[in-house]
Amino acid sequence: MAKVEIYSKMFCPYCIRAKRLLGGKDVEFTEYDITMGGEKRTEMIQRANGRTTVPQIFIDDRHIGGSDELVALDREGGLDPLLAQ
Numbered sequence: 001m002a003k004v005e006i007y008s009k010m011f012c013p014y015c016i017r018a019k020r021l022l023g024g025k026d027v028e029f030t031e032y033d034i035t036m037g038g039e040k041r042t043e044m045i046q047r048a049n050g051r052t053t054v055p056q057i058f059i060d061d062r063h064i065g066g067s068d069e070l071v072a073l074d075r076e077g078g079l080d081p082l083l084a085q
Contacts, residue, residue, distance in 0.1 A: 001027070001028070001083060001084070002059050002060045002082060002083050002084070002085050003030075003059070003060050003061070004022060004027055004028070004029035004030070004057070004058070004059050004083070005029060005030045005031075005032065005057070005058045006018060006019065006022075006029050006030070006031050006032070006055050006056070006057050006058075007031075007032045007034050007040065007041075007044040007048075007054055007055060007056045007057075008031055008032070008033060008034070008054050008055045009033065009034060009035040009054050010033065010035045012054055012055065014054065014055060014066060014067035014068075015054055015055040015067070017067045017071070018055045018057060018066070018067040018070050018071075019031070019055075021070060021071060021074060022070075025079075025080070025083065027083055032044070034054065044056050047063065048063055048065075049063070051065075051066075053066060054066070055067055057069075057070050059082045059083065060082070060085060062082070064082075
């Protein structure tokens with residue numbers, strides 16, 4: 001299964017939506033809580049080409065984007081093949 005990473009903040013509805021979608025597919029993921037900022041927030045901004053919103057999702061180091069992009073990828077049938085790699 002693919003390596004999935006998600007940068008999130010507590011109480012973020014978009015983060016909850018993305019994690020729920022991944023959880024519904026029984027996908028294990030590494031979550032980085034950047035609620036208080038810090039090094040992981042800086043890392044996220046660098047990896048996400050300057051994006052500062054959460055969530056920011058990566059599959060096998062490929063930047064997927066946020067919750068809306070993840071949902072769209074799933075609707076288009078592109079998410080499952082990425083997760084299966």
